[in-house]
Amino acid sequence: DAGVIQSPRHEVTEMGQEVTLRCKPISGHDYLFWYRQTMMRGLELLIYFNNNVPIDDSGMPEDRFSAKMPNASFSTLKIQPSEPRDSAVYFCASSPRASGKVTDTQYFGPGTRLTVL
Amino acid sequence: DQQVKQNSPSLSVQEGRISILNCDYTNSMFDYFLWYKKYPAEGPTFLISISSIKDKNEDGRFTVFLNKSAKHLSLHIVPSQPGDSAVYFCAASAFSGNTGKLIFGQGTTLQVKP
Numbered sequence: 001d002a003g004v005i006q007s008p009r010h011e012v013t014e015m016g017q018e019v020t021l022r023c024k025p026i027s028g029h030d031y032l033f034w035y036r037q038t039m040m041r042g043l044e045l046l047i048y049f050n051n052n053v054p055i056d057d058s059g060m061p062e063d064r065f066s067a068k069m070p071n072a073s074f075s076t077l078k079i080q081p082s083e084p085r086d087s088a089v090y091f092c093a094s095s096p097r098a099s100g101k102v103t104d105t106q107y108f109g110p111g112t113r114l115t116v117l
Numbered sequence: 118d119q120q121v122k123q124n125s126p127s128l129s130v131q132e133g134r135i136s137i138l139n140c141d142y143t144n145s146m147f148d149y150f151l152w153y154k155k156y157p158a159e160g161p162t163f164l165i166s167i168s169s170i171k172d173k174n175e176d177g178r179f180t181v182f183l184n185k186s187a188k189h190l191s192l193h194i195v196p197s198q199p200g201d202s203a204v205y206f207c208a209a210s211a212f213s214g215n216t217g218k219l220i221f222g223q224g225t226t227l228q229v230k231p
């Protein structure tokens with residue numbers, strides 16, 4: 001199993017540019033999560049999907065952030081326009097369905113390190 | 118407004134000794150707790166979990182303790198090994214984790230010295 005795949009691994013862009021981060025979850029997983037890691041706040045949940053449907057986007061910081069999951073094997077997180085304070089590591093994670101018991105362990109991708117100059 | 122707090126950014130211990138990482142939470146709805154471990158340039162990986170119906174869960178060298186009245190949990194690593202050096206994240210969930218939504222703390226960097 002290839003695990004959760006994220007691309008690009010590193011992204012450097014200039015303020016005002018559009019940034020698109022990509023994620024391929026583990027096949028068969030029903031949940032997909034986007035997180036942001038910063039030194040100050042640690043890992044913050046931005047948004048998560050269940051069966052390709054956004055369930056909770058309360059963590060999305062601003063309207064500049066948007067996420068889509070057009071199918072079960074692909075998701076994007078877009079920032080437009082980007083700002084220096086968006087610089088962080090963005091993680092995608094996927095999780096199997098809780099089948100009658102507590103099974104919400106999440107499998108994380110390697111992350112995308114975003115630097116906005 | 119951090120619902121899950123890890124107040125110690127870093128911890129250093131000697132190999133073979135006990136490592137104790139602490140975590141506090143504020144939301145009484147949380148009933149399922151996890152610890153994740155993260156190495157540099159990698160995503161976090163699941164380490165151990167505990168349900169609120171228990172006060173202790175053990176897995177090899179790793180034990181998690183839950184004190185619901187104090188809204189506090191801790192992770193004990195005995196004995197600590199240099200390979201345990203990593204960032205440890207505490208996480209909490211409501212509804213027994215069945216929503217899939219986890220709230221993470223800021224993380225504690227553990228360094229185990231040989």
